[in-house]
Amino acid sequence: MFEKTISDQTVKFKSTPKKDEFVKVLRKNIHNYFEENNISRHANGEMWLKMVISVVAWGSVYALIMSDILSPYPYLLIPAFSLLGFTSVFIAFAIVHDAVHNAISSKRWVNRFYARFFDFVGGNSYLLRQMHGEHHKWVNIHGIDVTLETHGLFRFTPHEPWKPIHRYQSYYIPILYALGQLHWVMFKDFKWFIGEAHIGNRKNIKHPFIEYVVLIVSKIVFYTVTLVLPMIYLSVSWWFVLICWMSIHLLSGFAFVVVFQCTHIYDGTTYPMPDGEGNIENNYALHVLNTTADFSRKSRIGSWLMGGINIHVVHHMFPNICHVHYPALTEILIETAKEFGIEYQENVKFKDAWKKHWDMIAHLSKPDSTVLEYNDGNDLSVAAA
Numbered sequence: 001m002f003e004k005t006i007s008d009q010t011v012k013f014k015s016t017p018k019k020d021e022f023v024k025v026l027r028k029n030i031h032n033y034f035e036e037n038n039i040s041r042h043a044n045g046e047m048w049l050k051m052v053i054s055v056v057a058w059g060s061v062y063a064l065i066m067s068d069i070l071s072p073y074p075y076l077l078i079p080a081f082s083l084l085g086f087t088s089v090f091i092a093f094a095i096v097h098d099a100v101h102n103a104i105s106s107k108r109w110v111n112r113f114y115a116r117f118f119d120f121v122g123g124n125s126y127l128l129r130q131m132h133g134e135h136h137k138w139v140n141i142h143g144i145d146v147t148l149e150t151h152g153l154f155r156f157t158p159h160e161p162w163k164p165i166h167r168y169q170s171y172y173i174p175i176l177y178a179l180g181q182l183h184w185v186m187f188k189d190f191k192w193f194i195g196e197a198h199i200g201n202r203k204n205i206k207h208p209f210i211e212y213v214v215l216i217v218s219k220i221v222f223y224t225v226t227l228v229l230p231m232i233y234l235s236v237s238w239w240f241v242l243i244c245w246m247s248i249h250l251l252s253g254f255a256f257v258v259v260f261q262c263t264h265i266y267d268g269t270t271y272p273m274p275d276g277e278g279n280i281e282n283n284y285a286l287h288v289l290n291t292t293a294d295f296s297r298k299s300r301i302g303s304w305l306m307g308g309i310n311i312h313v314v315h316h317m318f319p320n321i322c323h324v325h326y327p328a329l330t331e332i333l334i335e336t337a338k339e340f341g342i343e344y345q346e347n348v349k350f351k352d353a354w355k356k357h358w359d360m361i362a363h364l365s366k367p368d369s370t371v372l373e374y375n376d377g378n379d380l381s382v383a384a385a
C-alpha cells in the first residue's frame with residue numbers, strides 16, 4: 001500500500017519532440033479529413049435528428065405515464081418510469097455531453113442552451129461542465145481527476161489508501177453504481193456547490209450567483225415534473241409514485257456509470273502520478289492513449305445510443321468535435337498511431353470492456369495491488385532524430 005497526494009502543485013504534461021511530432025501529424029490528418037470532405041466539426045444532419053429523437057423519446061414516455069393508462073397495471077408503470085430514466089440518459093449522452101464540450105456548434109450560446117437540457121433531467125450543466133472538464137484534463141491522475149474522488153468509498157486507483165472495506169468493493173460497487181444517479185439528482189450537485197471549494201486541480205472556486213439560482217429553480221422543476229405531478233395526477237398512491245420515481249434512476253444510472261467507467265478503469269490502464277516538480281511523464285495525447293480504451297466502436301447502434309462515449313480515446317483528444325465524427329476520426333488515429341508504433345487500446349465487444357473493468361476493481365480491492373504508472377511501450381521518450 002502506498003499513498004500519494006498532489007496537494008497544491010501545478011501539474012503539467014512533459015513531452016518529447018517525437019511525442020510532439022505524433023500530435024502534430026495527428027492534428028494535421030484530422031484537419032485534412034474535415035477539409036477534404038468539406039464538412040464541419042460540429043453537428044451534422046444526423047446529429048440534429050438524434051437530438052430531436054432523444055427529446056421526443058423523453059416526451060413520449062412522459063406523456064404515456066401521465067396519460068394514466070398504465071396506472072391500473074403497476075407492473076407496467078415501474079418499467080415505464082425506468083424507461084424515462086433511459087431517455088434522460090440518452091439526452092445526456094446524445095446532447096448534453098457534446099454541448100458541455102462546445103461540440104454541437106461553433107456558437108457558444110447554442111452549446112450553453114443545449115447543455116441546459118441536463119438541468120431539465122435532474123443534473124446541473126454548469127457543474128458538469130466544471131467537473132467533467134477537470135476530469136478531461138487529469139484523467140486517471142489520483143487527487144485531481146474528480147471521477148476518482150470517492151472519499152475512500154471506492155478504491156479506483158492504486159494510489160487511494162487501502163481500507164478493509166475495499167476488500168468487498170467488487171460486491172458493493174454494482175449496488176452503488178445503480179444508486180449513483182439517484183445520489184446525483186438528490187445530493188451531488190448541492191454537495192459540490194455548497195460543501196466543496198475545489199474541483200480537480202482548481203482551488204477556492206467561487207460559483208456565479210446566477211448558477212445557484214439555476215440550481216434551485218431547475219431542481220424544483222425536475223422534482224415537480226417527475227415526482228409531484230405524477231403524485232397529483234396518477235391514479236396510484238403517492239408512495240407507489242415514489243417507488244416509480246426511484247426506478248427512473250436505478251437501471252439507467254447503472255448503465256450511465258458503467259459506460260464511463262469501462263473507458264478508464266480497466267485491466268490495462270495506467271495511473272500516472274506527477275513527479276516532485278508536478279510533471280507527468282507523457283504529453284497529453286500519449287497520456288490519453290495510456291489511460292483510455294474504446295469499446296464496441298464498430299457497433300453502430302451501440303455508439304449511436306451511447307453518444308459516442310464508447311469511442312473515448314479520440315473524444316479525449318478532440319473533445320470539441322461532435323461525436324458523430326468519432327468513428328472516422330478513430331480510423332485516422334489508429335493509422336497515425338500505427339505509423340509511430342503507438343498502442344491504441346480497444347475492446348471489440350462490450351463484454352470484454354466489462355470484464356476488464358471488474359478485473360481492475362477486483363485487483364484494486366487487494367491492499368498490495370500495484371498498477372503501472374506509465375506504459376513506456378511506445379518508445380517515444382527519445383528525442384527525434
Ligand SMILES: [Zn+2]
Binds near residue numbers: 097101132136315319
Ligand atoms: Zn467528455
